[in-house]
Amino acid sequence: MCGITACAGSTPALPFLMQGLEKLEYRGYDSAGVTLVSGQGLTTVKAKGRLATLAASMEGGRWPQTTGIGHTRWATHGVPSNLNSHPHVNETETIAIVHNGIIENHRPIREFLEDAGYHFHSETDSEVIVHMLDYYYRGDMLEAVRKTVRYLDGSFALCAVCTDFPDTVYTARKDSPMVLGQTEQASLCASDIPALLAYTRDIVAMEDRQIAVLKPDGIRLYDFDGKPVQPVWLHVDYDVQAAQKGGFDTFMEKEMHEQPYVLSETLRGRIFQEDVNMPELDFLDMHDMKAVYFIACGTAWHAGLYAQYLFRKWIPVPCFCIPASEFRYGDYPLGPDTLCLFISQSGETADTLAALKEAKKAGAPCVSVTNVLGSSLARQSDAALYTCAGPEIAVASTKAYTTQLVLLAAIVLKLADLYGALVPDRRRLVQDLARMPRVAQDMLEAVPDGISHGAEALKDRHDAYFIGRQLDYVSVLEGALKLKEISYIHADAYYAGELKHGPIALIEEGTVVIALATQPEVAAKTISNIQETMARGADVTLITGQSQNAEGFQDVIRIPDVHPYLAVIPVTILLQRLAFEAAEKRGCDVDKPRNLAKSVTVE
Structure with missing residues (x-):
């Protein structure tokens, strides 16, 4: 849930780190910190509370370093405090890391490292990472990262810097998002796209079990075995202005008022008179399906309950909407004859991704509904259908939810077509679906x-x-x-x-x-x-x-x-x-x- 930024460039890194953390503050905001690196050493500044507290503590200082990492934290292990905030550094202050996710086996790793003479200063699971990197470091930082991630159970997106390589950032990802970008002056990374948009709209979404090495002149990508991987670049259509408040006092109010537009964008090209245009689902044979699952968390789960209601009204196939946090432990029958539809605004929700992996392991056809192009959920599904809500910054979901509702209504209509099921009053339903943007406008005015x-x-x-x-x-x-x-x-x-x-x-x-x-x-x-x-x-x-x-x-x-x-x-x-x-x-x-x-x- 935390926000991560990192930069390896030829100009000062701090401006990118701070503006990126500001864009990501919705991901975590109980503490913040940065580490800037040079050949003379690490400079780490941390502050409990909002990002503004960190910014105030750094105001007026000189920060010429061109490489650095930054973090905003949402506490999972340890209360919000300066000690528990990131970045974490090793005892000799030559290596620093930031981490998003949870290291499930941090206790046995901590015990091992304490037996080896390491001292811990925080209550976090993340601190084991920096000490493991120190333990394995023998002059080759990439090799130390490779050896460290091999022993980490759970989810992580992490960035590391080392004083021996003051122009380099090392990043690794498993079950937690990380995106990369490149400009003429720097290689960049962050835990979400908005942090990069002021600098570039061409990004690489790292896959699971990948390591990236960022230098000012380029990015190299590897798998966890050290084999080079060719980056896949994606172009992001929305720009940084779409993530600003646009004259409203809060992001939530702005995003509520964007609903007429984003509903029309989500439906654009999908509805033609009484027909639903959704070729992404043509690979499905609904007559082969013995069960259908809608799987999601929180607000997206409510959207799944809506889809379940429509499905049960129209299609005579058993249908269930299950919270993703329960699905993977519920022993639900899965196989090639069970269609699984996963719903997530970010496409990075940990429980939903875990459920997707269970479904894929069983050979179930998997369809995702998400708002983020190139997200883990979209990449790992057999088909991805996108809401067009644009960036949603406020924590409480508004426009992402209503776009999920209209898209799911269209999806269930398409599934009814694939099954050959009759949808009563279909003409009125589809016509009213097409006018939902106008209805939303009326409700807001x-x-x-x-x-x-x-x-x-x-x-x-x-x-x-x-x-x-x-x-x-x-x-x-x-x-x-x-x-x-x-x-x-x-x-x-x-x-x-x-x-x-x-x-x-x-x-x-x-x-x-x-x-x-x-x-x-x-x-x-x-x-x-x-x-x-x-x-x-x-x-x-x-x-x-x-x-x-x-x-x-x-x-x-x-x-x-x-x-x-x-x-x-x-x-x-x-x-x-x-x-x-x-x-x-x-x-x-x-x-x-x-x-x-x-x-x-x-x-």
Whole structure:
């Protein structure tokens, strides 16, 4: 989850390191640090807290070194502190490293190194790496890296520098992302693309079990056995301006307002009248499939639940949506007759990649839905389908989620076509899918009074309850997650019909309830469930369709008249706004909520 930058160049390295860390601060922000290297030694500066603290501590200094590594940390082992922050250095201060990931066998390695006379100064798993490099270093730094990574279990993207080679950065990757770039003045690397965009839009996404050697005049790539590998260059279409706030106060608000555009980009070329254009899936024979799995984490899992609902409505094949963190341990039947669809904004989510490996090992056809060209998930899948959300910087997902929803709706329509299944009311569904960008624009242009009232009601509350049935349950799961992520209000989501089986005991005078009733076949029953909470004093905000009778409700928000299976799009935008306004009223940092990071690259 941490952010990494590194530079080996002919001009000062610090400007690249710091601007890159700023672009990656969404990946981790409890401490930051840099190491600059020259033939005279290492200069390491670290600071607990946000990147601004590090920048302030370095302001006014002279930093001419042309090679260096940088890091922003999201704590996994050891509390946030100067000692636990990266970079870590060996005892003679000749080698320094930064690391993203988790070294699962760090304890036995630590014990071995302590027996060999090494002393540790942090609580982190990462510090074993720098001491192992020192242990194996005999004048050949590349060989020391090769020997070290051979003994590391778990996930890692790491960069190392050594005073004996002051113009060189060594980097290695296993199950954690790392991208490389090249300019006329320097070789660069980072844990995510935005860090490179101000310098180059041509990148190399390192594969698993690869080592790169960065020098000012070029990049050499090897596998873990030391065999040279030919780099594969990719061109990134978006530029650095796409990752700026664009006049908004926060990235989250900017990204919410980008949804009409990115929804249209995601659907562009996919919808023609009633047909879905998705040749990437033509290799599948759906009649051979005995089961279909949608696999994801967090918000992407909610998108998978949406896809599961549509799939079960239209296609008579068993279908399951399973959190990736559970999938690899669940003994689910896998084989060539089980289609696995993996969903991840970054394409680097550790649990999702681990599940993908299990599926591939069993010979299952694997399809990925991701936002990042060249991501690990996309490269390792049999087919990759891309959302076109562009860079999403705010930790809480907004536009990445809604683009997943529309793309998954199109994917399930395509799978129904491949199966030969009849989709009821297909014409209206596809037409409404095509107009989702306009619907999103309408939802953003006029924020209903009920949202502002709901946010005000939440300002001083510690709890909120979201209820809905059928597809509305998917929406309340995401709405509750968004609220708790950025406002720190305890928020639970329940099936409306399950309230009387326990949760209604939590309802008392003034309890905030966000209720959804957008699905016509169950809306009346949901309304009855909501009235049960009102009878016990709940402060209810109801979100429903245009024609639903809502007599007796004070705060009613009506979404546009869309196919019920697409109501999740406007509802999601409303609930994003509710969470955003509640968080702002409570004085929370919506872009960088505590304890969270954007790309979860550890299990």
